Every structure is written in structure tokens, then in C-alpha cells.
Amino acid sequence: MxxxxxxxxxxxxxxxxxxxxxxxxxxxxxxxxxxxxxxLYLASxxxxxxxxxxxxxxxxxxxxxxxxxxxxxxxxxxxxxxxSATAGTGYWTPSASIVYGSSGSPVTFxxxxxxxxxxxxxxxxxxxxxxxxxxxVTSGTFTLTMPSNTTSxxxxxxxxx
Amino acid sequence: xxxxxxxxxxxxALLEKKTGTIDNENETINWIEYWLEDExxxxxxxxxxxxxxxxxxxxxxxx
Numbered sequence: 001m002x003x004x005x006x007x008x009x010x011x012x013x014x015x016x017x018x019x020x021x022x023x024x025x026x027x028x029x030x031x032x033x034x035x036x037x038x039x040l041y042l043a044s045x046x047x048x049x050x051x052x053x054x055x056x057x058x059x060x061x062x063x064x065x066x067x068x069x070x071x072x073x074x075x076x077x078x079x080x081x082x083x084s085a086t087a088g089t090g091y092w093t094p095s096a097s098i099v100y101g102s103s104g105s106p107v108t109f110x111x112x113x114x115x116x117x118x119x120x121x122x123x124x125x126x127x128x129x130x131x132x133x134x135x136x137v138t139s140g141t142f143t144l145t146m147p148s149n150t151t152s153x154x155x156x157x158x159x160x161x
Numbered sequence: 162x163x164x165x166x167x168x169x170x171x172x173x174a175l176l177e178k179k180t181g182t183i184d185n186e187n188e189t190i191n192w193i194e195y196w197l198e199d200e201x202x203x204x205x206x207x208x209x210x211x212x213x214x215x216x217x218x219x220x221x222x223x224x
Contacts, residue, residue, distance in 0.1 A: 106165045106203075132188050132208060139167045140193075140205030153212040 009088025012158040013080030016092055026122055033077070034121035038098045039069030040142070041114040043134045051116065054124035060112050062137075064105040068124075072098060072117060081151050087161050091154035093146050101141040109137040115144060117155075128156055164195050166202035171195075176202065187211060 014020055018028075037054070041047045045058025056067050073096035080090040098115070101107035113134040117127040135142070147153040163170045176195040183190040188210050195203040 103165055108167075130210070132210070133183055133185065133190060135190065135192070135206045135208070136204060137206055138194075138201055138204040139165050140203050142205070143207045145207065145209040147210045147212050155210070 004086050006086050006088075007160045009080045009082045009090070009160065011080075012088060012090025012160065013078045014090075015158060016078035016090060016156070033074055034119050036072040036074060036094075036127065037069050037118055037120045037124075038072050038144070039067075039116045039118065040065075040100065040109065040112050041116060043111040043113040045114065047114050047116055047129050049129070051126050051129060053126055054116060054118040054120075060109045062101075062107040062109055064101055065107050065109075068120070069115075070098060070100060071120075076149065078156075079149070083151055087159070089151040089154075089160075090158040091149065091151055091156060093149035093155040095146075095149075097146060098144040099141065100143075101137070103141070106139040106141065107137055108139055109135075109142065111136050130155070164203055166195060166197070167200075168197070168202055171197070171202070 011020065018025065039054055040060045041058050042060055047058065054068060059067060072094045075095035076093070078090055078092040080088060082088045111134045114129060114131045116129055119125050119127060146155060151157070162173045164173045164176065166176070173195065176197055179194040179196065181192050188208050191207045193205050194201060
């Protein structure tokens with residue numbers, strides 16, 4: 001046997017569950033998963049890696065759309081898997097599609113191309129920004145179906161090589 | 162079939178239906194539109210994300 005330098009794969013998944021704390025952690029009321037939300041942004045907005053928390057600036061507006069967006073379904077906890085002898089991936093994907101509007105409560109959005117995933121349990125701190133081909137919705141619905149929750153396609157991945 | 166439109170629920174027989182697909186490496190988009198003469202009265206979008214769109218690359222320091 002030989003020793004191999006690497007960030008431990010289990011650590012990657014545990015980062016997503018706040019198992020490790022190298023600094024000052026927020027006080028949590030329970031060990032339950034936080035509530036995450038998904039807000040949509042106009043194509044004219046500026047949402048990117050520098051976005052530290054949810055903002056209503058540049059967010060879409062519509063009847064039947066509440067500022068802040070909708071809750072993200074999170075039935076599956078993060079997973080970590082060794083992808084080789086020296087590498088691994090921690091990953092997570094929402095467990096259901098993110099849906100805006102319904103047939104009885106339609107939405108109308110001007111051109112939008114971005115969804116911000118953020119933690120509404122922790123001061124609305126940002127998690128990730130996902131962009132896509134700009135779309136409009138008129139008295140309709142917008143359904144964002146998640147990719148498969150695998151090491152290569154999950155929505156959020158932390159990877160060692 | 163009744164369709165929710167900018168003018169309330171309408172029978173789709175009164176409307177022109179258009180559909181389309183955009184497919185790229187990041188997503189597949191299926192959209193459906195209903196038109197009343199020259200006016201767009203309904204547009205819905207179903208977007209399927211194909212793969213991750215963000216990732217991090219943690220690296221352990223070498224000594």
C-alpha cells in the first residue's frame with residue numbers, strides 16, 4: 001500500500017452539511033436541513049459569483065410570483081463518491097423540478113436567464129447562480145427540471161482530481 | 162381544452178398554437194405559445210438542465 005495526498009472525498013459531502021467548521025459558524029436551532037429557495041433574474045440583471053446573498057434588484061416580477069422565488073425541494077442529502085483512487089466528488093441536486101406559476105395562477109416574466117439558489121435559513125446567503133438561454137413567459141408557467149444527481153451532472157459539485 | 166391567457170381562460174380552438182425546442186449542451190427547452198391573431202396570449206417554458214452549471218475544484222496543498 002502507499003499513501004496518496006488528497007482532500008478526503010467524505011469531506012466534500014460534509015462541507016455541504018456544515019459538518020466541519022474552520023471559522024465561526026452560524027448558530028443553528030436544529031440539525032435539520034436548511035430551507036433553500038430559487039429566485040429568477042432578468043437578463044439585464046447582474047447576478048454572478050460576487051453575489052453574496054439574495055437581492056430583489058433585477059429579480060423578475062409578476063402576479064403570482066413572490067419576491068424571493070420559490071422553495072427548492074430538498075429530499076436528498078448531499079452525497080460524496082470516490083471517482084478514482086485519488087479523486088472524488090461531493091454533489092447535490094434538488095429532488096424535484098422548480099416550478100413557477102400554475103394553470104390557475106399563471107406568471108408573466110420579461111426576458112430572464114438566471115436562477116439564484118440561496119439559503120433562506122441563513123440570512124439568504126447565496127449558494128449558486130445558474131444561467132440559461134433567455135426566455136419569456138406570458139400567462140403561463142416556467143418549469144426548471146433538474147439534471148440527474150450524479151457525480152458528473154449534479155447541480156452542485158465539489159471535485160478533487 | 163381551456164388555456165389560461167392574458168385574456169383569461171380561452172378555448173384553444175380559438176387560438177393558434179406554436180411549439181418549439183431549443184437544445185444545446187446546457188439545457189433542452191420546450192416552449193409552447195398560443196396566439197390570438199397577432200397577439201401572444203400565452204407562453205410557457207419547460208427547461209431541462211442537462212448537467213451541472215457550476216462546480217468547485219478543491220485542492221489539497223502539496224508539500
